[in-house]
Amino acid sequence: MLSKNLTIIGATGFLSTTITRQLVNHGVNVRVIARNPDKAREALPDSVEIVKADVSDEQSLMSALEGTSTLYIHLNTETTDMDLPFYTEREGVANIVKAAKANRVEHIMQIAGIESLHEEFFQNGVIESRVIREAGMQFIKDSGIPYTFFYCSFFADSFVRLVENDSAYLFGELPHETYFTNSLQLADHINQAIQNPKALNQHYPVQGDEAISFPEAARRFFTNYDPKVALETLPIAVINELGLPASEAQFLQQVWEVSGGLKERFVSEKTYWDLGEPQRSIEEFASQLRLG
Template sequence: MESLHEELFHNGTIETRQIREAGMKHIQDSGIPYTFFYCSFFADSFTRFIDNNQVYLFGELTHEVYFTNSLQLAQHIYQAINNPLALNQKYAVQGTEGLTFYDAAKRFFSEYDTKVSVETLPISTIDELGLDSSEAGFLKRIWEVCEGLDERFVSAETYQHLGEPQINLSTFANALKSDLHT
């Protein structure tokens, strides 16, 4: 979960961002041609949250996010290859519609698996999961960042140079479901 716009993160960013940014700066400074992608939250992650047909989201997730997915990112990477407009660019990768985490998860599972229910719990619940302190701390940090992510649409240039996404949240969920049964 990244953004070209750090100001969208009201609770800070995930600590790995500093490492990623430093590596990208070295590439830029070296003169090597590059195209960097800053991706919104991947809808692919929803399937990893399933536990006994339940998905738990943690925190007060009131802001909308423009969920993306791995197929959309692959499509943008493909369109960037040998595209002179994409040379030495930084692109935001977002879906076409802003949704809260809860609404996005509900929509995703209405297509992917209707037996899965979605529930929102306070972040403090993570302390009761029986995880060791470092795992619990990391999980809490991710959900705190998600809780403070107040994303707005910033992918107009990406769409202009690399095309609009052909896969929305529902079609992506259906594609994943189809992959499970093949």
């Protein structure tokens, strides 16, 4: 088996640091394009090659992508302001696509949310900023470079972000069950998609194999990640009293309203068929995440 090479843009993020480590564990030769190479060096395994570039600077991407055949894009858009002049996931991706074409990149993969594939799962509307990401994904499709898009359900990793002083806070009514995925599952799928002709020009939903309610998933996660964390559920309106900057509070409020209306069906048969089944339960994932 030939060794696999992958370039990642956005490897130093909350989910992507774990994804990158898992890809290295799979034996993938990873090159990371980072705007802050020192941060990347600190966060990522020693074997990862790090190249400095910023997605707002097309020239920097031109040289950073030299020699890349497969690229994974992992950026983010956490805002309710739809009138900014630059978004990494739209204008940034346009720059990446130009540099990828110039460098004859053969395959581009990208993370997205399940709302972009199955809007009907969302009874309370969807996160507004998805249109920014979708515009960026359209640039990738229009480039003619074969692509693989991963439309992910809620990541169990995100429970860690809800913790403050040994309590984890959920907001609003969360009556439905979700097929929680996690960063290790996505990394396993990315690994299987590298140099895999089946994965070209595919739109893969990424879901776990078990439907669990938010409170139950959080309880099972923390029992294994950190049992001293207590779970609290608060009304969404409390978000405005947390002292967050207004724009952050607005985004967070939108996230919880949308999450309360998320009612998924299982739609990931083809993903499992092409890229393999999930390898761990939510408990096993939490334990693995705790061990780092």
